[in-house]
Amino acid sequence: MSTSVGTAPQPTQKWKRGPLESVLPVAVMFTAMACFMLPLWYLFVASSKNRGDLTTTPGLWFSHFQLGTNVSDTVNRDGGIFWRWLLNSVLYAGVGAAIGTVIAAMAGYALAKYEFRGREATFNTILAGVLVPATALALPLFLIFAAVGLTNTYWSVLLPSLVSPFGVYLSRIYASASVPDALIEAARLDGVGEFRIFLMMATALMKPALVTIFLFQFVVIWNNFFLPLIMLVDRKLFPMTLGLYSWNSQTQQDPTLATAVLTGALLSVVPIIAAFLMLQRYWRGGLGAGGVKG
Amino acid sequence: MSLDTTESGSNHASGPSGRPARSENPSRRAERRAIVGLLSPFAILFLLFYIVPICYAFVRSFFVTTRKGAFGPAEDAWGGLSNYGQALKDPALIASVGRVLLFGFIQVPAMLVIALTFALLLDSRSARFKRFFRLTYFVPYAVPVVIGAIVWGFLFTPGLGPVADLIPIDFLGNTWVLWSIAIIVTWTYAGYNMLIMYSNLQAIDQDIYEAARIDGANAWQTALRIKIPLIRDSVILTGVFSIIGTLQLFAEPQVLRSISTSISSTYTPNLLAFTAASGNAYNYAAAVSFLLAMATAVLSFVFLRLTQRWENS
Numbered sequence: 001m002s003t004s005v006g007t008a009p010q011p012t013q014k015w016k017r018g019p020l021e022s023v024l025p026v027a028v029m030f031t032a033m034a035c036f037m038l039p040l041w042y043l044f045v046a047s048s049k050n051r052g053d054l055t056t057t058p059g060l061w062f063s064h065f066q067l068g069t070n071v072s073d074t075v076n077r078d079g080g081i082f083w084r085w086l087l088n089s090v091l092y093a094g095v096g097a098a099i100g101t102v103i104a105a106m107a108g109y110a111l112a113k114y115e116f117r118g119r120e121a122t123f124n125t126i127l128a129g130v131l132v133p134a135t136a137l138a139l140p141l142f143l144i145f146a147a148v149g150l151t152n153t154y155w156s157v158l159l160p161s162l163v164s165p166f167g168v169y170l171s172r173i174y175a176s177a178s179v180p181d182a183l184i185e186a187a188r189l190d191g192v193g194e195f196r197i198f199l200m201m202a203t204a205l206m207k208p209a210l211v212t213i214f215l216f217q218f219v220v221i222w223n224n225f226f227l228p229l230i231m232l233v234d235r236k237l238f239p240m241t242l243g244l245y246s247w248n249s250q251t252q253q254d255p256t257l258a259t260a261v262l263t264g265a266l267l268s269v270v271p272i273i274a275a276f277l278m279l280q281r282y283w284r285g286g287l288g289a290g291g292v293k294g
Numbered sequence: 295m296s297l298d299t300t301e302s303g304s305n306h307a308s309g310p311s312g313r314p315a316r317s318e319n320p321s322r323r324a325e326r327r328a329i330v331g332l333l334s335p336f337a338i339l340f341l342l343f344y345i346v347p348i349c350y351a352f353v354r355s356f357f358v359t360t361r362k363g364a365f366g367p368a369e370d371a372w373g374g375l376s377n378y379g380q381a382l383k384d385p386a387l388i389a390s391v392g393r394v395l396l397f398g399f400i401q402v403p404a405m406l407v408i409a410l411t412f413a414l415l416l417d418s419r420s421a422r423f424k425r426f427f428r429l430t431y432f433v434p435y436a437v438p439v440v441i442g443a444i445v446w447g448f449l450f451t452p453g454l455g456p457v458a459d460l461i462p463i464d465f466l467g468n469t470w471v472l473w474s475i476a477i478i479v480t481w482t483y484a485g486y487n488m489l490i491m492y493s494n495l496q497a498i499d500q501d502i503y504e505a506a507r508i509d510g511a512n513a514w515q516t517a518l519r520i521k522i523p524l525i526r527d528s529v530i531l532t533g534v535f536s537i538i539g540t541l542q543l544f545a546e547p548q549v550l551r552s553i554s555t556s557i558s559s560t561y562t563p564n565l566l567a568f569t570a571a572s573g574n575a576y577n578y579a580a581a582v583s584f585l586l587a588m589a590t591a592v593l594s595f596v597f598l599r600l601t602q603r604w605e606n607s
Binding site for chain 1: 325326327328329331332333335336337339342343344347348354412416418422423427429430431432438439440441444445446447448453454456457459481484485538541542544548549552553564568571579583584586587591594
């Protein structure tokens with residue numbers, strides 16, 4: 001037995017692998033994991049405490065566990081405005097990303113599969129849009145929306161969110177990679193119209209890419225803070241980020257809000273983390289494309 | 295003779311003019327219609343919500359607001375470059391630009407080194423639990439920036455947060471608050487950047503490593519001499535995104551402002567523009583935003599040029 005254990009390591013392995021070399025990386029990675037998880041662990045623990053315990057007991061361990069009470073307090077606060085914010089976020093991000101993905105896919109496909117004059121110039125202009133700071137757009141957008149009376153409406157956040165230059169960029173890469181020219185040519189010879197080729201064939205071939213584009217845009221809109229902060233006054237229109245921000249800025253005056261902010265943050269973070277983990281293979285696809293082609 | 299005719303005959307048949315004639319005009323027209331139809335929804339929205347606002351900000355930045363008397367109605371008048379002149383002399387703006395540059399000088403390389411280190415560790419042969427670690431590093435990116443900043447704000451508050459209680463540093467004070475923001479930004483994006491680099495590492499042909507191993511390269515040399523040069527493009531890409539993000543810094547300081555008196559209303563250029571706009575100084579805010587966008591473009595360009603030189607050497 002002891003001899004078989006001794007000969008077990010791969011014979012081709014030429015690197016000396018002392019205990020240091022195999023234990024150290026795992027130890028480092030484990031420490032890093034603890035650092036990355038610390039705020040989320042704290043968020044979970046803090047959301048389960050009553051207001052007194054929050055300040056008097058150690059932050060990283062539980063005392064009287066009352067997450068249920070905190071959750072019901074949070075969602076019922078201010079006439080249940082929390083649900084409204086959650087719903088708004090789902091609406092802004094869901095509708096914005098869905099429509100945005102469709103139009104980005106159309107544009108990316110057109111840029112990948114048709115030759116026309118000014119194609120590269122068009123693409124480069126859109127690509128330059130990726131570099132434009134979102135905050136540099138938000139201020140002039142506010143002035144324009146104010147001039148047409150659209151500030152403080154759903155439209156003021158939803159409409160600008162539809163445009164995703166990065167989505168067009170990804171869609172063009174995917175369309176050139178996954179939709180063969182021969183297939184398009186064959187369909188044309190069979191008399192299939194251009195739009196039907198896109199709708200019936202290209203979208204089917206690009207489906208994994210479309211999910212990736214949708215996810216990227218969903219998260220960007222879900223995280224958006226500057227645009228709603230500038231556009232919205234009526235808290236019934238707030239997305240989750242802005243709502244929790246508004247509670248958070250009042251905690252100095254009303255300390256009871258601290259628990260609501262923490263519990264609300266936990267509630268808003270859990271579904272999106274779950275979605276992230278379930279859909280993570282689509283993320284890697286998009287990030288890989290960004291890395292290779294960038 | 296007969297040979298000649300057959301040859302010329304076959305030549306004809308296989309020549310380009312002998313192909314089944316495709317009616318060029320209707321199909322070209324259909325194609326053009328498709329291009330317009332597919333591109334225009336995005337193009338129109340891009341025009342409305344990207345091009346027009348940028349042009350509008352550009353135009354507004356040349357106007358100044360004047361009032362007739364202290365309480366008279368505000369009027370916009372052509373001011374030439376006066377907003378830009380004011381911006382370049384504004385001590386608050388200069389201080390805020392200096393602050394984000396200092397921040398970027400330290401935070402961006404630090405974050406990219408962390409991201410690269412963990413990408414290489416995850417990619418190394420001795421790594422264990424790869425999937426698990428990869429996911430946990432990426433999770434902070436799923437947390438909205440505002441929410442992340444709120445939670446870190448609690449962590450940094452003495453008497454409330456364990457970080458402030460464990461490390462005797464005034465995280466929200468004048469000296470450290472900029473680096474507290476750096477911790478938040480690094481926490482949010484290190485895993486995201488790591489995943490970009492890691493995806494690229496995974497795409498490399500594994501045979502290269504085998505060849506390196508036969509040549510006697512150890513793990514450290516393989517990482518330094520082979521892996522890093524091969525994923526150069528991803529490292530550059532994450533660098534550009536990080537520079538853009540640094541100059542735009544807004545949400546984290548804005549959130550921490552409610553618990554830290556060390557963050558002024560002009561702490562970063564974006565915060566300054568926001569404050570100016572809130573005070574109805576739109577034209578000045580437009581000039582600042584425009585300068586910021588230009589600075590972002592220039593810095594990204596310089597960074598790309600510098601890294602290209604690295605690429606060539």
